[in-house]
Amino acid sequence: MEMSGDVIVDDNHKTEESQQEEEEVPPQLLKGKKLSWQKLRRSFDSLDIESSSVRGHHARDSKTVAWTVILHLAFQSIGIVYGDIGTSPLYVFASTFPNGIKHNDDILGVLSIIVYTLTLIPLVKYVFIVLRANDNGDGGTFALYSLICRYAKVGLIPSQQAEDQEVSNFQLELPNNRLKRASWLKSKLENSQFAKFFLLFATMLGTSMVIGDGVLTPCISVLSAVGGIRKATTEVTEDMIVWISVAILIFLFMVQRFGTDKVGYTFAPIICVWFALIGGIGLFNFIKFDPTVIKAINPQYIVQYFQRNKKEAWVSLGGIVLAITGTEALFADVGHFTVRSIQISMCSVTYPALILAYSGQAAFLCKHNDLVKEIFFESIPEPLYWPLFVVAILASIVASQAMISGTFSIVQQSLSLGCFPRVKIVHTSTKYEGQVYIPEVNYLLMLACISVTLAFRNTEKIGNAYGIQVVFVMTLTSAFLVLIMIMIWKSHILLVISYVLVISSVELLYLSSVFYKFAQEGYLPLAFAAVLMTIMYIWNDVHRRKYFYELDHKVPLGKLKDIATDTNLCRVPGLALFYSEVVQGIPPLFKHYVVNVPALHSVLVFVTIKSLPISKVPIEERFLFRRVEPKDQNVFRCIVRYGYTDTRSEDEPFEKMLVERLKEYIINNFWFSQSKLSNGENDGELDVGFANGEDEINDVKDVDEEKLQKVLEREIEALDQASRAGIVHLIGENEVVAGEGATMGKRFLINYAFNFLKKNLRQTENVFDIPHKRMLKVGMTYEL
Structure with missing residues (x-):
């Protein structure tokens, strides 16, 4: 970095009153900002000392959240997370035995x-x-x-800074033993460009699959539930079932804008009733028809099932795997709740109800082999048919909610890491962070769901596609988890091997089965993934190319000094914010602006919006400032660090926060510099030169406190005057084109594909709520 005097403002121990006093910073209070040497040492060294011991801020860690909140979230999670897996009994046995049941022991095996x-x-x-x-x-x-990115340097953009690791959330708690294996794997990943691309590719693929899950889940759940009306009447045709399903899907996506909080409290009672009904009916059928199905707890029946049916048993796994659809929502939606709340709701409600439901259906099938295709509704006692039918419709709507919420979360993450075109993120809850709604994604999912429902029209075809979707994401999660177990958790090698042999091998067996149905509509999720990955790859590839272009064409420090001291340039009152993605040096946008507009504002701040590979950055650690040479020109660099689930608060304007934090930086850095000089620790890097003040400070040790106070007051007053004169946001309106000699593929990628996405999606100022009245776009052409 071509800057000096790097200081991070730390407000960890400030009271609300002291923060409010610093926001205004009247001259009479500046004297109070002169801290003792010991306090300065604590203020600025605390990050270095504490960062290695501070536990990562689990925003909703069960240890830091009250039990009343955990129980509320556990109740909410029933309505959001488990709708998909909870409605699986609607179609699992029917999908497993499409050709009927040949032997009663097959039921026990399944x-x-x-x-x-x-x-x-x-x-x-x-x-x-x-x-x-x-x-x-x-x-x-x-x-x-x-x-993985935080532990090993596997990111493809060189925006890492040493200061990133000082953010408290960035630190990982690492065990001390078994380092050799972890270090070897880390070194291999960091030194292999192929491994870096492969990890990013696998992440994009998993993301695409989860988004595709948000399309298929509503289709199969709603169609299964609505199809249950056939038991009551034969007058309802397939077309009617399809169009009723489409109407329900439209309603579902229309209510998403009200947010996870409201939707969760609306849906949670429905799913609670659903679990109570299917669990109760399952227990009733288990006792009434065949309690001996409890023998299925003996895994010997699995072995006999495969011995008896061979290839057909293997193929049937594609239907059985539908029993765990929506499981990925447990992990994808954890940001909406807490780990503890999901563990409580799964162990106390979901798992027992599902075991009872499947056991009851198996007991019923032992006496009624011929009713397997309509097993769910046929196994319902007559008086409960209509109540359960209504609840099934409602539960199928809720089932879709789980993956829709997960889709919103994962799109938000990929957006922040430069892997998805810019879309607007709407936070829908003031009580719980992480509950978001994305309008564009919501409407695209709705259109895709309607198209799939109208095209396939029944659950059997959609189920073939659904199985591939579900198992592929699970297998990918396991692959990432093994890396984390080895590198970060440093788990014992026997535990890693046990995980691979027991769980990963089961998932691979399921994956081999579902791919058997690839030609029978099983290609659908892969088609979805191909489209989404193409969009993500195009955006990410050009995003990286733009970053390296700005890095190669940044303004050298010496050139900046020449520009800032050029007498032909007019300095006008005001504060100018130049936006860039590059964290090193001065962006080319500045040089392009000066060439066309020979005037500079009295205070210049080069702002970089940077996303860290962590979910949240504490607000007090978000802004990192440095003063840029020459010191008397009031030029600053500002790195604004966000996590991939952070968004700008509309209640706290970004520019106001930036100015207040800049004041704190100037005040703290000034007194810190003086204290170090007074203690004889000048290392040549101290930031003691201020506008119009260097001529008064020839020897800091001989200058009295009053004179220093006046220098600092003038510095703060200069910033206040610039803010009052007006703040201008300068954004590069970049036209991206392929450079001379580019290949045909590169020209298509940049000139057509990327520019098409850019023109049809939100611009930066819309996403970050930059005020249009104070925004100035500087046109530039990047030849990549």
């Missing part, structure tokens, strides 16, 4: 597989292992990727 699959994957893997890999409370594929 039930045994379902019980052990539910235990191994959702319960053991996700609830007790994967949820531990949350990133400061947030989950999903990008959370796993961000953990």
Whole structure:
């Protein structure tokens, strides 16, 4: 970095009253800002001392959240997270036995597989292992990727700074033993460009699959529930079922704008009633028809099932795997809740209800082999048919909510890491962070759901596609988790091997089965993923190219000094904010602006909006300032650091926050510099030169406190005058074109594909709420 005097403002120990006093910073209070040497040491050294011991801020860690809040979130999570997996009993047995049941022991074999699959994957893997890999409370594929990026330098953009590791959330708690294996794997990843691209590619693929899950889940859930009306009447045709389903889907997506909080409290009672009904009916059928199905707890029935049916048993796994659809929502939606709340709701409500429901259906099928295609509604006692039918419709709506919420979360993460075109993120809850709504994604999902429902028209075809979707994401999560277990958790090698042999091998077996149905509409999720990955790759590739272009064409420090001291340039009152993505040096936007407009504002701040591979950055650690030479020109660099789930608060204007933090930086840095000089610790890097003040400070040790006070007052007054004169936001309106000699593929990628996405999506100022009246766009052409 070509700057000096780097200081991070630390407000960890400030009271609200002291923060309010600093916001105004009247001259009479500046004297009070002169801290003792000991206090300055604590203020500025605390980050270095504490950062290694501060636990990552799990924004909703169960240890820091009151139990009343945890229980409220556990109740909410029932309505958001478990709708998908909770409605699986609607179609699992029907999808597993499409050609009918040949032997009663086959029912016991399938039930045994379902019980052990539910235990191994959702319960053991996700609830007790994967949820531990949350990133400061947030989950999903990008959370796993961000953990790896923080531990190993595998990012493709060189924006890492040493100061990033001083952010308290950035630190990872690492065990002390088993370092050799972790260091070897870390070194391999950091030194392999292929490994870096592969990790990013796998993350994009997993993200695309989860988004595709948000399309298929509503289709299969709603169609299954609405199709239950056939038991009551034969007058309802397939067309009517399809159009009723479409109407329900439209309603579902229309209510998303009200937010997860309101939707969760609306849907949670419905799913609670649903689980109570299917669990109660399951227990009733279990006792009434065949209690001996409890024998399915013996895994020997699984072995006999495969011995008896061979290839057909393997193919049937594609139907059985639908019993764990929506499991990824446990992890993707953890940012909306807490780890503890999801563990409580899964263990106390969801898992027992599902085991009872499948056991009851198996007991019913042992006496009614011929009713397997309509097993769910046929197994309902006659008096409960209509109540359960209504609840099933409502529950199918809720089932869709789980993956829709997860889709919003994962799109927000990919957007922050430069892997998705800019869309607007709307925070829908003031009580709980992480609950978001994305209008563009919501409407695209709605259109995709309607198209799939109208095109496929029944659950059997959609189920073939759904299986690939579900198992692929689970397998990818396991691959990332193994890396985390080795590198970050430094788990014992026997635990890693056990995980791979027990859980990963089961997932790979399921994956081989679902790919068998690739030609039978199984290609659909891969088609979705291909489209989404193409969009993500185009955006990310050009995003990286733009970054390196700005890095190669940045303004040298010596050139900046020549520009700032040029007598032909007019200095006008005001504060100018130049936006750039580059964290090193001065962006080319500045040089282009000066060439066309021979005037500079009295205070210049080069602002870089930077996303760290962590979910949240504490507000007191968000701004990092440095003064740029020459010191008497009032030029600053500002790195504004966000996590991938952070957004700008509309209640606290960005420019106001920046100015107040800049004042704090100037005040703290001034007295810190004086204290170091007075103690004889001048290392040549102290920031003691201020506008119009250097001629008065020839020897700091001989200058009395009053004179220093006046210098600081003038510095703050200069910033206040510039702010009052007006703040201008200068943004590069970049036209991106392929450079001379570019290949045909590169020309298509940049000139057509990327520019098409850019023109049809939100611009930067809309996403970050930059005021249009004070925004100035500087046109530039980047030849990449």
